[in-house]
Amino acid sequence: MQSANIENIVIVGGGTAGWMVAAAMANRLPQKFCRITLIESDAIGTVGVGESTIPHIRQFNETLGIDEKTFVEKTHATVKLGIKFNDWAAIGDSYFHPFGEHGEITQGIDFHQYWLKARAMGENHDLEEYSLAAMAAFAGKFPLSTQNKPTVFADYTYSYHIDATAYAAFLSEYAQQRGVKRIEGKVVTVEQHANDFIKSVTLESGECISGDLFIDCSGFRGLLIDKTLKTPFLDWSHWLPTDSAVAVPCERTGALKPYTQATARVSGWQWQIPLQHRIGNGHVFTSHFLDDQQAIDILMNSLPGKALADPRILRFKAGRRQYSWQKNCVAIGLSSGFLEPLESTSIYLIQLGVSKLLELFPDKSCHQAEVDEYNRSISQQYELIRNFIILHFHVSQRNDSPFWEHCRNMPIPDELQHLLTLFAESGRTDIGQFGVWPAVCVGQGIIPKHHDARLDAMSNQQLAQFMANHRQKIQQMLSTFPDADDYIKEAIARGAA
Amino acid sequence: MSWSQQQSQNNGAIEQIVIVGADVLGWCAAVALARGLQGQNVSITVVESSHKKSNGNGNHGVHDNQGIIHASAHLFDFHQLLGIQDKQLLAKGQAKLCSGSQFFNFSQQHNQYVVGCEKAQPSFCSIELHHVLQWLGIEDPTPYSLSGLATEKTLLALPTANSDEVTAGFSPRVNLDAATYQRFMQGAAIHLGVMHQQAAIQQIDYHVDSGFIQQLTLTNGETLQVDLLVNNSHDEALFRPINQQRQFKDCRSLLAFDRKITTVSTTQNQAKPYQQFHATEHGVCELNFMPSLHSATLHYAAEHTSDKQAQQQLAALLDHAQIDNAQGFDVTHVNAGYNTNCLHKNCFAIGDNAGYLGTSPFSQLILLQRSISKLLELFPGKACLATNSAELNRRINQDYQQALHYSLLMLNFSEQPIQYYWQAQIEQLPEALQQKIRLFRSSGRVSSELNPLVSRDLWITMLKYKVRDNRGYEPVLDALDKQKGLQFLQQLKQRIAQCLSHYRPYQ
Known part of the structure; x- marks a missing residue:
């Protein structure tokens, strides 16, 4: 027999993390099984992280029964095929990190090995020319369907840019309709048992x-996991030295670029999310x-359109809680850890946190075996x-500032x-x-010394x-x-109809 | 050293592969490499010396090329990669499907149980069957295992090709006649252009600076240039200079058996759709049944059991199982453990040279096949670059570790007071396995891994028999209607009965 079931779940903090957790739990846990309460304060702002996402969000929406049309409309979403990195290898260079591999694995050999050999024999086409996602992105196109595609693009997928605040509001409505x-x-x-x-x-x-179970979605404050349970924080700032961000929205100009841009700057980098x-x-x-x-000057001087608000400064420290789950408290979102948004992983980590928690959903005792497995899995990711x-x-390869010198030489x-x-x-x-x-790696100038010798x-x-x-x-498909x-536009029109 | 400080090495394509040891593993390796490297101007030679051969289960002795190889369903995946038609093997009786394992006397509480070969769990409201059983207080999962019941009733269980969770939800294992399978693989290898040298190795030349194997001289006067050597030799002294440099993960403290005694019996008895494991005071006995050929092996420790006692024990079991006409007894010394660097310099160890982990569904054959697949994934050039080799070894080690853990769970782990010297309680097991058992006991859960040797469903299938006092299940079940749960089980039983009525007798 297991001990008594969880009857009351309390989520401390709203925002993207709080409402994603609430929505996922409301969808999975029947109302007669347990009550879910979310506490949030209008007086406390949210960071609104994660405007750029990775493809896993589509699975999250699908699990919740949220169709693409509704999602796109409610979150002002655009499609995303990857990230274009500017000035990273060296000033003036750029490369594209697509969702999905390049080309096709042939005779058990990765496609980029063929590219390496072709390069060695003098061919000068970039690796990204063999990525459907990259080429569609540069052409401002969107590959319509990932169904029935030729083998060569079997691995292709996509994601979204979203208004994270709007996503939280939408999920808030979704969760409350389901009893949260x-x-x-x-x-x-915060009161504790003995x-x-x-x-x-x-x-x-x-x-x-x-x-019976508390979810700490209070962001950097870590109201429960840190302030109450004193869970240690593993500081990774010696590997990820950025500690601040300044953010500002601006008017959109021109046709949609279906990708995020990450441009390296003198002491950090700048994002652009349409x-x-x-x-x-x-x-x-x-x-x-x-x-x-x-930092503000660098940002404001390079906006692609007219600023729509004053710039806002955020502070952070890279790292994670040693244990995301302690006692009967699970930290999800920024209270669990922070990795800078270079690879758009903030929302994914929230999704991962709540999915894993539901997979290992405890009873009132919160057995150590589940807690250990959760913490092992989250820390690994x-x-x-x-x-x-x-x-x-x-x-x-940049050497134009102390920041890049530091990054290149750090252990x-x-x-x-x-x-x-x-x-x-x-x-x-x-x-x-x-x-x-x-x-x-190739985009940043690491050209392997050897291609697969079998070629x-x-x-x-x-x-x-x-x-x-x-x-x-690829050109034919484009x-x-x-x-x-x-x-x-079509997606929204279909949604409205 | 930073990433940009790599030294430049000649890493041209491997052209000469020599496989030393022409038993079933050697020929399997040859076929896999020949297929994987087809069209790539690689010459593969298998050298057959007069030394003893392995039968694919880590056995080598007087029963050269006799015996039965029991292999998990991974074999079919491997065959698919090689373009081998399983139907051919099955139709000719060279391979027999095996839908379960019977365990005798492993538990004081449960004298006998059958473990099927489920690969997917039927679910109730998206919750897996074993949670539902626990929720409803049903202890014996056997009536809900199609493959398990087919095993008990000696029926031929064939999974359907559709996505039905009951009729397609299991992956039979297979018993292979080692001699026939070897002939089959040898034929396939020769067909693919693999060369065969029947001569002993007279001399091995190593490169002075790198220590790589450069050339083999055979007793027939032939010399073979070597870019990559696959070491399947059973002559330990032959490759000692290079083997001494390997790192060995010693598992003797976990797997106490350092001897095994084997016999085969040519018999009129029929094949059976299962393998059997018998727990005895002297060790674990494994029985496999092919048409007209049965094999029996007792795994034991010399410290506790003499060879004579082992032979008596095995003979008693054969008698009990009504297997007669045993063809003599063959004692083999074994050391449980594995090399953590199977690829060292340009020498790739397979079979007993790679490791030995006792008995499990993951025989030497399966471990070899997975290792060769990984070798092809990370196929080296002539330089066998160190980091590439390290990554390959890391991936192979993961398989050996999982095979070890599964074997420990299947045979050695006991929750009851220790009855036999070779049994182990949870605290004696490796930490990762302890965590797996604790998690299952706590809530019936098993975590997922990427491309594992042992699938999540296989772990569940074994854990639900071994961890008898698991108390947990998906808590959400408590919000559901138990009557509906019972109805689900009733319907599942009916469905299974329906399937069983369509299965033919195994013979």
């Missing part, structure tokens, strides 16, 4: 809300090397993403060093890793034909795709 109770208020005290489990939280109004009605902009920087005003982000900074985690050497040596990657390594048996002429066929297939803007 929203309480407006600010938590002032075994340190959290018993209740008391609001400014004096209202006391008790629960939504239907505006462009989200931000400048992530290191306060040690750049003061706030300099954090580390995979962390390493992939560090990669971008570390392998840059990196052993696992990353191994993977980097593996790629640099022979172009090999590990499919268990996060992201498309060949895109980023030595392929003649130069055969290889040239093989590569040309790939390019031709001509059949609609503009990304039109796809969004």
